[in-house]
Amino acid sequence: IADNACDSRLPERLFATDRFPRHRLNIYSRPNILAFVRHALRGSEVFAKIRESSFGKLFDLPTRQCPVSCKLIHSLLSRQLRCNQEHTLWSVFGKDPLRFSLEEFETITGLNCGSFPDGYEAPDHNRKDANKQKGAHKDPLWQKIVGKYDNITIADLAEELEHDHQMDEWRRIRLALIIILDGVLIASQQIHRPTLRYVQMLDDVDAFLEFPWGRESFLHTVRCMKPPKFEKGNPVDSPVDMLVLKLKQETFRLTGFPLALQLLAFRAIPMLLSKIPAPFNDQTIMDLTEPNLPNHPSIDLDAVLEVEANSSLRVTPLIPLVRGPHPGWGVWPNEKTDDKVTYMEQLIANNHCFSKAMWPGGDCSEPVFTFTPIPEKPVHKKHTVPRKRMESTIKPHKAGKETSVPSENRRSTRLQASSTPTPAPSTELLEARISTLEANATLMVARITGLEATVAKLGASNERLKQKLHWQLKRSRATSLLPQFVVTHRRRSAPHRPQSNDLQGDDHHDSPNSKRRKTNQVTH
Structure with a gap:
């Protein structure tokens, strides 16, 4: 097959090439909570124990890359490929594929992604009654850790963790863990609240720390990124069409820990790092002295499109993996195989040079979009002279013979300066x-x-x-x-009467009120 020909043996796109929607995301995970926990528990034995567990690697995340870019994540989701693998997301950035699976998730986060204990099933928030919270305040462990109310928020618990200095270590570590879990890793709603089933698991902290929370978090993350099986508790007839519809909406909800996909993109596409509007540094969450991440914006859509259109773009489809020590690492029971994905992986192993035209299929309802970079304006340097030097070199003017330049020479000099040829702009620049x-x-x-x-x-x-x-x-x-006309008319039409000798103020033309007053006076 020619390089520019469509290869039907490859997985189909979700959206056709260059027909991707560009909308917003609602991401519930708040990585800033990690900075808060680091600050609130600084120097304590509680934080030392969390740091030694698999949760500890979260505090090694680079702060410069942590502000969430909804535009970058939405771009990767709309560029994904359709495949039968339930727990693997393949996306195409530019012309090259990129894999996001449980193995990449553990490599980036350092969380325990081993197999679940026997009989455990992770909840699916798209299913009906997947997370029952009714009557949570009646649970004895909930009352000891969270309190007597079932509608308490993670923000309430965080405030208590920060300001209650008399809190014992038993409750302090449990509050910190539930804040990290429900606020960062498995965030499923806009207002974070503790999950009853996770609070009940905090009875044994050591067992809680050994639980494969990486696998749990990845499931909550990838399920909302791929075609859904359920929507509002009901089975979905056409999952692919449902995902296409969701990505074309003005907003799209993501649960779990979507920041992991963004961190994967920064690692697999290094050119994206240069577009983050912040100075380069190696600072991690552990290095922070404040309870917040750096206050700078993340990469925007124009920067993402500019990188994708760059001819020097390099994408690593499979990043180097760090294998975890836990049993069942990266393995899913009853995982389906996809022949098209196998064929694509073989091309990747052979260092095949992909092209945009190779990728087949996709929804064509969006208009074709070709990014045209806006040419940067040249920055002209100003010629400045130090003030001290200028004052020392300038001498008082002495009267003498002036050497005047003829007007013809001055005119010719101006013409030469104005007619100095400037380099013609390139065709690409003019087209842009x-x-x-x-x-x-x-x-x-x-x-x-x-x-x-x-x-x-x-x-x-x-x-x-x-x-x-x-x-x-x-x-x-x-x-x-x-009124003026009526008075004038009355005065003109009224007959002439002789003047009376009554006191001033008596009026023979009594009004109804004056007649009423006179009647009252006579009666009294």
Whole structure:
């Protein structure tokens, strides 16, 4: 098969090449909690015990890479391949595949990803009643560790862990572990709350620390990234179509620990690291002195697209793995095989040079998008002279013979300077500028059209207000002139009466109120 031909033996794309949606994610995991736990338990025996367990490797994560980039993770999910392997996610970045499996998850996080104990089944939050919390406050262990309420949040527990200095070590380590578990590794809701089944497992802390929490966290993470079997408790007829629909929505919910996929991308695609808007450093969460991660944004969508379009892009499909010591590492019982994935893995082993055109299939409802990088403006250096040096070298002007330059020479010098040839921009640069201008023109036309419609509406409203004001003024003038007209008319039409000798203030034309007052006076 030619390099640019579609290879039907490869797994199909979820979305067709260059037709990927670009929307937002709701990620519930908060890696900042790790920095808080490090700060709240600094120098304590509780933290030393957590640090010695498999949870301890989490505090070695590089802080520069920890701010979650929803755009990067969404880009990897929309570029994934359809495969029958339930617990493995394959994505194509640029033209090369990239694997995210339990083995990569343990290599990055250091968590225990061994096999589950016999009879244990990880809950699926998409199933109905997967995480029953009703009546949690009645559980004796819940009352000892969490408290007497079943709607308490992880934030409440964190505040208690930080400020209750009289708390005993027995409860302190259990609170710290449930905060890490439900706030970072297995976050399943926007407002983090402790999970009853995990609180019940804290009866034996040593057994809790030996549990394969890496496998549990990975299941919660990868299940929401791949085509779902259940949606709101009901079986899904077409899981692939359901995932396509979810990724095309404005927002898409992710549970578990999605930061692991982002950290994998930074390790497999080193060029992404240069796009993080923060200085290079080797700082880890252990090195922090504050209870927060560094306050800098993560990589944005433009940077992701720019890296993907770079001709020097290098992607490592399979990162070097660190094999864990626990039994069952990286093995899933009854895992299905996929011939197309096997064929792709063989090409990777043979160092095959992939191309974008090789990848078949995918949803075509999204428009074709080709990223055009915006050319950077050159930065011109300013010629500056130190002030001290300038003051020392400048001498008072002495009157003398001035050597004037003829006007013709000055004119020719200006012409030579203005006609100095400048290097012509390249064709790619011109095309990029034209594309940028066309896109800006389209946006401006849309804005102008909207403004014209708004102006027309305001003009019509203004005319209506003018007419209304005109009629109100006309009516108010008529109303204000009416009493004066009536009085004048009465004065002109009334017959002439002789003047009386009554006291001033008596009026023979009594009003009804005056007549009423006179009647009252006579009666009294």
